[in-house]
């Protein structure tokens with residue numbers, strides 16, 4: 001039905017024109033029992049150690065080990081789970097004197113002072129990508145060393161699962177783990193386990209199994225669609241990373257488009273959305289070629305249109321490649337459903353295997369259309385781009401698409417022509433904007449990102465383009481998200 005309507009209206013629009021051993025092991029290096037080079041699996045920069053290129057883990061093993069007992073157990077766990085591993089390295093390494101307990105030395109003092117927060121050298125890269133964190137530490141005076149507190153207070157563990165483990169001379173894990181809960185109150189804390197120094201890999205494996213910690217087999221697929229707020233990208237099911245905010249170029253003339261893309265690239269934006277129907281692919285390509293930004297940092301989406309283009313998709317794809325003239329297309333979408341859409345999609349699949357296009361997807365496809373379309377094609381779309389704004393939230397459609405491992409992108413984030421002032425002036429959005437000292441536009445864009453929806457606001461104003469990228473300095477609270485969610489009116493502002 002929707003298809004028929006779309007086709008009729010299309011014809012009309014075409015006319016006008018989108019993470020114990022009390023005998024402290026005598027370390028030869030008296031000065032520094034714990035330093036950056038100590039961890040065999042942490043990088044020299046003490047950043048999270050990563051697996052191979054395509055091996056993206058959703059489990060992080062984090063550990064602190066002053067005398068080397070906890071370290072191998074952490075390494076066993078990471079190895080068994082295929083997880084990333086991060087060693088907490090103190091900015092000021094603990095010397096043997098520091099660790100001599102009941103001497104009133106540094107470690108004793110820190111443990112006697114609940115507010116002590118020894119500084120950590122380095123940080124976890126991309127904490128957002130992990131949903132499970134194994135946290136290993138030695139028992140110091142019955143508790144976790146204070147540096148564990150520093151660690152927990154350095155990141156947001158909301159919704160993440162934390163499984164603590166410790167090594168000790170004889171103490172159990174006792175309340176050491178429970179006492180950490182208040183430092184990451186929104187995490188799901190599991191019951192921890194104490195191990196003796198020298199515990200075998202088999203015992204660690206048994207413990208992991210008992211806690212239902214499985215090897216990281218589905219890590220890549222569970223990572224797909226998760227926003228990395230540090231890198232400001234999302235991993236597509238095609239294996240490519242796409243920036244999560246960019247520029248829409250609908251209705252921009254050649255000059256406007258060239259200047260807007262240039263402004264975007266100069267402001268650090270790297271995602272550009274165009275289409276055959278916008279008539280400005282050549283201007284997008286020219287601005288990219290004229291910029292100093294390396295091609296591989298830029299992500300260009302274009303679309304082919306129903307009608308002649310769907311009927312002759314190979315030609316349509318070649319035309320887009322020629323007009324853009326940027327070696328390859330990062331993402332090509334079908335503009336909206338129409339006759340020959342499966343044929344056009346299959347041509348895009350062929351172009352993917354030929355290396356002309358990296359990822360493919362759909363625009364203006366909803367649940368019904370997807371149910372009919374997906375069984376007919378081989379490559380699952382990497383992206384679906386639909387109209388999404390606070391007055392038209394697609395609350396049934398977005399989770400449906402995301403559950404398929406497909407990233408959702410929204411067009412018309414500010415409501416579209418004729419509706420922008422109403423939406424940007426909306427009292428709820430304005431109030432939230434004032435509370436954060438940002439603009440309504442920034443609140444709407446951030447709301448999208450927190451719902452894992454990629455944003456491509458259109459603008460020809462360099463100041464607005466810059467402002468639209470500046471949405472990582474604040475967080476909307478759950479309450480604020482809910483207030484915006486409550487603005488939904490299921491009010492569509494365009495016909496697609």
Ligand SMILES: Cc1cc2nc3c(=O)[nH]c(=O)nc-3n(C[C@H](O)[C@H](O)[C@H](O)COP(=O)(O)O)c2cc1C
Pocket residue numbers: 020021022023024064065066067068069070071099100101107108137138139140141142143167168169170171172197
């Ligand atoms: C300052 C300090 C305090 C300690 N307190 C305890 C304790 O209360 N109970 C215990 O069984 N072991 C205690 N230990 C021993 C360590 O927990 C044990 O050697 C642990 O395995 C060391 O781990 P690591 O080599 O990874 O640092 C303490 C060690 C230090 C340095």
